[in-house]
Amino acid sequence: MKKIHIIGLGLLGGSFALALKKVKPEYIFTGYDSNPKNVEDALALGIIEESAEQPHDDTDLIVLATPANTLEEILLETLDQVGPSTLVMDFGSTKENLCKAVSQHPKRAQYLAGHPIAGTEYSGPKAALADLLDKKVFIICEMELTDVHLKAIAYEVLESLNMKLRFMDPEEHDRHLAFVSHLSHVSSFMLGKTVLDKMEDEKNIFDMAGSGFASTVRLAKSSAEMWAPILEENKSNVLEALSLYIANLSKFRDKIIADDYDGLKGEMKKINKIGDILDLGR
Amino acid sequence: MKKIHIIGLGLLGGSFALALKKVKPEYIFTGYDSNPKNVEDALALGIIEESAEQPHDDTDLIVLATPANTLEEILLETLDQVGPSTLVMDFGSTKENLCKAVSQHPKRAQYLAGHPIAGTEYSGPKAALADLLDKKVFIICEMELTDVHLKAIAYEVLESLNMKLRFMDPEEHDRHLAFVSHLSHVSSFMLGKTVLDKMEDEKNIFDMAGSGFASTVRLAKSSAEMWAPILEENKSNVLEALSLYIANLSKFRDKIIADDYDGLKGEMKKINKIGDILDLGR
Incomplete structure (x- = not known):
């Protein structure tokens, strides 16, 4: 059983949870969104089981799926707070600034820089689709900087979603x-x-x-x-x-x-x- | 029973025939294309029953579905040759030059300037789809210049394809x-x-x-x-x-x-x- 916490309960965060629940019904999802309506919708749609501003201490994976310009602050704060066995992964559409900002963080190895190449023109939890990520490309940047054991959590999750991993520099x-x-x-x-x-x-x-x-x-x-x-x-x-x-x-x-x-x-x-x-x- | 002759057996000409055959199996289609491979494919796909460079004298409707820059010459030549009970209709994506070119033709009233708003990024008879035109808009320009009895042929055909007629000036x-x-x-x-x-x-x-x-x-x-x-x-x-x-x-x-x-x-x-x-x- 794994515990996953999602920050940003929109199209991507929501689709990720819906898809994962189908193949891993034993996983437990908590989540937060700065928009209370999104939290309400995510609970009603079964995207998360519990609304929580802070993840539980034994959370295995924290996913950041908020707008690109909010990720730096949320990532640094989240890393400050997590215990040693939690992986933090983001879904941001840009990677260079974020990877630079986190490069000197003492818990850099607990972060995986990711980007699922999927989307629709719609947004919010109601736009989430259980098959949005299926067989899509997931780009990972600076994979060598992530702790090998924590990385395994991400690989297990992404593989169970049929995602195709690609590796590249943040600049590229x-x-x-x-x-x-x-x-x-x-x-x-x-x-x-x-x-x-x-x-x-x-x-x-x-x-x-x-x-x-x-x-x-x-x-x-x-x-x-x-x-x-x-x-x-x-x-x-x-x-x-x-x-x-x-x-x-x-x-x-x-x-x-x-x-x-x-x-x-x-x-x-x-x-x-x-x-x-x-x-x-x- | 109606006889229809199609000049230009590509995506639009082919889709038009395939769709009409479904609802009007009694219609007979002849056709021509400057590319012999298109004629061959159109025969094999059942888009036309007979290849004919010239339409039969008792053809009710001649459809011109060739590239935009060829239409003027083909339209004027076709009008020169048709008998009084044949309607000539085109599917061209531009209308202003064509309507000007035909404005002084003695058989102007036998021409209907049309444009079906439908297409795909593919071309040729093999790209033709029986449902391409279904419920799509068909724009008619200068409808008042077409003979009212001949126009009825076009309306019958377009209505049986569920097309939505819109009327506008060629310039517009x-x-x-x-x-x-x-x-x-x-x-x-x-x-x-x-x-x-x-x-x-x-x-x-x-x-x-x-x-x-x-x-x-x-x-x-x-x-x-x-x-x-x-x-x-x-x-x-x-x-x-x-x-x-x-x-x-x-x-x-x-x-x-x-x-x-x-x-x-x-x-x-x-x-x-x-x-x-x-x-x-x-």
Whole structure:
């Protein structure tokens, strides 16, 4: 029997508990959220059995699943308080600042820097799904800095969720995520804004959304409370990705202005390759 | 019994025939495609019963479902040749140039300017789906210029496919589509390019695609042969949409540079409204 405490009872924290309960019904979950409504919902949905601001002393694993800009403070405080046999793991979308902040902590070896590559555009405990993490990638940074025995707790849990472990440096993680995830969100939000600014008639937007818009704008439904902090934490990488994206759009626009449709066609054909990459796993 | 001839046996032309055959098994379909492999596939898949470069004289409806930049020539030629009881309808993604080109044709009243708002990122007859058009919007431009008796053929067919008819000016159509559809494709292609240029390791792209990338980049799998002509046909509207998009991205970047995270948050919250609009129909 294991005791798990979750701080941040939203989409990820909630999905993690729901999934784990299915395969490990003997586990006991406690949890906390700064929003009392989330605690109430998490109890009602069976995400946690008990609301507790502090984890019990014999908790095996503490999971931090709060917005990116809150993690540093919560992680350092949590490590200050835990006993020697508790592992602290986070689910943050950025890793570089966090790993730096914790690097000199005397209990650094009790921390595992993690990031499950899964999500939806919805948030909060009611958005949690028992199959959200199933077969998804879980990135671990600086795995060599975590105590080998405590690490085993995380591996057991992540394996029972069918997650695929990947290992990378925090810097590499943040750079890649800026391109593959954070830029996608910015591009989607700005697409939503461009359409909303221009088209006053909402019925027209809805009627024509089937033409590809619904898919590209999906991420613009995402929580601003969650995403502003991610952009803040990963500022330099996001700015690099965003600047390259704007430059590519501008060059593409220049080709349209110049009526260089063969050039556009050639470029689009090269980019079609992305389909093969995304279909790798099928 | 009706005879329908389809020119362009790809995703849309093929899906149209497959859907109509389900509800109207008595209809007979002939068709043509400049690519002999598409004709062969369309015959094998039961999209058409007979390959024919020219429609039979007693054909009731000719559907043009070829790339946007080929439609003008095919439409004018087809109208030149048809008898008085045949309706010609197109499925093109742009309408302004086409409606202008046909405006002085002596058989203008035998043409219906249409655009089904449906598609996938795949193309060709093998990508055709019998349910692709089901309950989707079908936009008709300049409906008042089509002969009332011939129009009835189109309405009967479109209604039996459960399509929702919307009416708009060709100029309005092209302006809206530039924002809701064409810009989505450009944003998606350039997102794909930005990520491909930067991340050499394809395995990393694949591993992290779950983080929102797969959805926003989906349209970058689309056919270059189909999309370059659409950008060409709708050049001025696409340039306007693309310039506004780039300006919005640049302003968003400025806010990140200025550490204005409250500004970013406020902006993202406003854009979240797009979710309510897209969910209108649910």
